Amino acid sequence: MSFFGINVATRGLFTAKTALNVTNHNIANAETKGYSRQVAEQKAIRALPGYGIGMIGTGSEVVNVKQLRNQYFDVKLWNTSRYLGEYSVKNTNLRQLETILDELSGTGFNVEFNRMFEQIQNLSTNPNDPAYRATFRDAAVSFGNYFNSLDEQLRNVQRDMNFAVKTKVDEINFTADQLSSLNAQIANIELTGVKANDLRDERANLIDKLSQVVNVKVSEIEVGTNMNRYIVTINGQTLVDGQHSNYLEVRPRAVLYNPEDEPDLYDIYWRTGQEFNISDNNLGGELKGYLDLRDGNNGQNFKGAVLSRDDDAHTITIGNMNRTDIPKSGQISVNNVKVNYNDYTINPDGSITFELDPSTPMPETATTVQIGNNMGYKGIPYYMAQLNEFVRTFAMSVNKIHTQGQDNSGNPAGALFSFVGYTGTPPLDENDPNSYNGITANNFTLDRTIMNDLSKIATAMDASLGVENNDILLKILELKHDINMFSQGKPESFMQALTSELAIDAKQANNFTNGQQNIILAIENQRLSFSGVDLNEETTNMLRFQHAYNLAAKMISVMNEIYDVTINRMGV
Template sequence: MAFGEITVAMSGLFAAQQGLSVTSSNINNINTPGYSRQEIKQEAWNPLPGGGVGMIGTGTTVTGVERVRDPFLDQKIWKYSDMLGEYSIKQEQTAIIENIFGEPKDEGFTKIYTNFFNGLDDLSKDPNTTEKASALRQYMIGFADYYNEMASGLSETQSDINAQLKITVDQINLMASRVQSLNGQIQNYELHGGKIANELRDQRDHCVDQLSQFVNIEAKEVEMHKPDGSVEKQFQVYVNGQTLVDHKDIRLLEVEPRETKKHPRDIDGLYDIVWDDKAVFNTTSEYFSGKLKGLLDVRDGQGAGLDPITHKPVYTGIPYFQDRLDRFVRDFSKELNRIYNQGDIIDANGNREQILDDLGNPVYALFSYRDEDTSAIIASNDPNFDYNKMTAENFSTSLEIIESDKNIRTNYEHRMDVINDPKLDPPYNSEIYYNPNPGNNDLLLDLMDQQNNQDVFSQGTPTDYMISIFSAMGVNASEAQMYAKTQSNIISEIENQRMAVSGVDNNEEFMNLIKYNMAYQISAKVMSTLDNIYDITINRMGSW
């Protein structure tokens, strides 16, 4: 073959040059997220008959540049990332709720609760001391403020999570749109160029990696056989079993404010998630997970009973803690107010009578609540006083005690019947109470006994009840931390396996540089040698 050896050497030059180019690209992208190591694929050119010596090689050709990737490891990453996303969110939000409760810090419930009863104890030792009455008043106000702040903090956290939910939905839509766009770019490149769009495929897989943390997904590339006999590769992504991206088609998620609250203490405007075609987004599936699931659980979890779909306990989210705090202030206030409103008359059953006004309403109270519309403190003898309306958010010290610490009762007053006494105002009271022994402390002592009363709550004392709330919160924190750590370890291990396959290794690429550089130099040397041979053969042998 005429000058065939030069063609062979030239093919080696081109192959080595492409090898150096790919190696350089690998090195330059060693820190690029989602980048997969690439390598050239070489084959020998078709040999030619060589007469009696057999077939003669014609050089080499580069058939393509392929990324080194194991699709099975990608699927494993996408399978486990959603659980990591879910429990990472729960761990983050539980830490916020723990800070709201202030436990187990010094400024938490234990201190506030102890201060209140210490204030009663101090005043009981000297009921006529103004300073101690004033201190008790401040402790009571602080006690109510503690529950107000906790309830307000929970509502604010619910509002923040609601806003974060919308941001998360927007991020899912953004990544889905990115996948859709890359699908089109990959198809156009591979259809017309006849080569694999390695970098674009890396970007798409990296985008799916991120998407898999937000919600449970299934992603796959399928081959579609067209009527003309050609095969078209289409990439599909399903979210929670429902189509998100179908190659070039896409469905986006939307948020809609709820018209009806699922829980009476929910803030206004909580979002429900729907598809942009108004189809229902399935949040009840037993496979639903990811950051989206974590946000919904913390925001909406009422912690009561089993989920009818998954048959797992309902998550103890913000509504659960709101309910528990509301119950505490209601039952605790009701019991203390009952004792505080008693007189000195004891009936046949050994119970003290309640002090009532002419309309049959209690006269005295330690604690009350604020009106939802006016924020005014409801008086204890208000006919509309209803403990069911009392919540941790509107919980308050009674109006008369806020107005003056002199209004704090210390003992059970004596009842005196009076009929048509013109000295009274109004003159026709049927009964009044007077205090023959203002230095007595029997009422305060009875109130102090409630500190460890085990009859108000089924969990035990009021402290035990609050501890049960903190324990539920602690279980949430411990569970979230455990699962987040476990899933993180799993993802890290799979990621290490994927990096071992697809990651760029400096040492390996350095060896490739040497290999392709040597191949280039050798091919160049062959061409130089052939050039000398042909120069002698053509230009010099004729002159001999």
């Protein structure tokens, strides 16, 4: 006699108990972020031949605890998250820029600008009154301080963006460590033939987070029996390959990519020394958002064409430039080869001759030159450059009139506006815009000579005509409404156009953020409908498996009674 029946019932008991444990695990993790529902897959154990009566079943067993996860939804989410990460960063920080620059079209610029011209108007009624001159001086200094403050606030934001870039690089490295560690744990467990479901969920959850930081792609390749190779790439380069991680690092720039930049902004490299291409159009995620805001020059980085080169003299002459306000020493990229320069000269024909560092050899072919990266986004450098353009053009327009006049002593008047540290050499030449490159929003101010001696303010072209002569002041007053000063029109229109550009970009970032959030929500709902835990369904499963367990236990009891009668009462 055998105990075949009780063995079949016992297997049913274990099968139901395992299914209950899986259901219990699902219920316990119903609110766990990133958890995928699991099911116990069971099958009938191989039947035995029953001679003359067919096959006899031997019960059931759980062959696998399966994770319900659809890779299609994962990939869809990861590809979309890069845009949410990028535009959420831009949305938040463009609002901050709006807060800084909003005064330009509100109270800040208008108050300072109108106040200064109001004092010029008052001075024109009393040109020789020291009190009116002092009041004008204070208003002009305040006007300069206003731009100095704007520039410093933008620089602070750029520093913040730079720190955020480093933070994101650290986050990527930390995630790479976690992924490689999980890959090792998963590989060790799955060598035994079982799936490490919870660890796989944890790994996918890390990719969820990483996909918002930088654009990511994942592939899993079977390399042997129960052996898979899990590869994670960011921006097309390998971050994690199985249990091996590649790491990023930041290096402070030795040169300025944009003339407006803060020093020591970070470039990103792989620790192998390979440069991480931060200007790649395919780059995405929060890292892309911070880089665009920090480096965005709207494609207005220095560019030009090579006119001639002298390898013996280590010089190269560039023409057709889009700007000349570049650092006196730095680095140019000649046909994508970086070459350091120690100085440059602006030639009478408008071309620029760079004096190259002999230690950095030139490429054999030299046709194009640029400085920094062509970042086609209106970030902080763009808005700083626009402020620089305003103060340079405004200073040049005012100085062109002021230098036509005479001071109280009858001497030719100098510049009314210059920059902090200006010594008069080389002189500001109203006929040479390049001479005004030294003026920036950061250092724009009333000229120091006039600050120290109010008699140097020219109110008239000819001081000998009398103290009440005010023709210079009247011409300066006309500049307030000069529609030819800027391509946007009068000075106030320039500032309004600038803030309008920012408002459009901020609105676009906000719309894109909201749109991507809705798309992400839809994808997550799709993923949850497939992988999420439904407590109502799990409750039904619990009752179903509990019932199966009870019946299996009852069957054991029945079989026990049968064996008791057969063995003990029949004496078999």
